[in-house]
Amino acid sequence: MEKEKLNPMALWRDWFVKSEKAWSQALTELMGDERFSQGMGRYMQEALHTHRMFSESMSQYLANLNLPSRSDVLELSDRLGQIEDTLAAIQVELRDQRIQLARASAGSSAGEASSASAPRPARTRRPPSSTG
Numbered sequence: 001m002e003k004e005k006l007n008p009m010a011l012w013r014d015w016f017v018k019s020e021k022a023w024s025q026a027l028t029e030l031m032g033d034e035r036f037s038q039g040m041g042r043y044m045q046e047a048l049h050t051h052r053m054f055s056e057s058m059s060q061y062l063a064n065l066n067l068p069s070r071s072d073v074l075e076l077s078d079r080l081g082q083i084e085d086t087l088a089a090i091q092v093e094l095r096d097q098r099i100q101l102a103r104a105s106a107g108s109s110a111g112e113a114s115s116a117s118a119p120r121p122a123r124t125r126r127p128p129s130s131t132g
Contacts (some may be wrong), residue, residue: 030036059069068076
């Protein structure tokens with residue numbers, strides 16, 4: 001029976017569950033307070049302002065070095081995507097036109113071949129003799 005009471009894993013699991021509940025309750029009470037939400041709102045506004053200021057200053061720095069900014073690279077990526085889409089559409093249209101041209105030339109070749117296989121009168125200066 002003493003071995004069951006001194007199980008370190010069970011003691012650790014009980015401590016973990018109890019401490020998790022205590023932390024959860026304390027943080028729920030803290031976040032439920034109006035002052036906390038106001039402070040968090042101010043912090044988020046300051047963080048966004050700092051991020052915007054950093055982005056603008058970095059953009060100016062890169063422009064002074066004649067290097068593209070992140071937004072420049074993204075715009076270039078969008079343009080390249082549009083060019084690729086247009087090129088793909090042109091390739092499809094060109095393939096369709098090649099197929100139509102091949103069909104048309106095959107049709108005219110077949111027409112010439114059928115007329116070549118039909119018996120034709122002999123080419124002489126005399127009219128054909130009538131045997132009738």
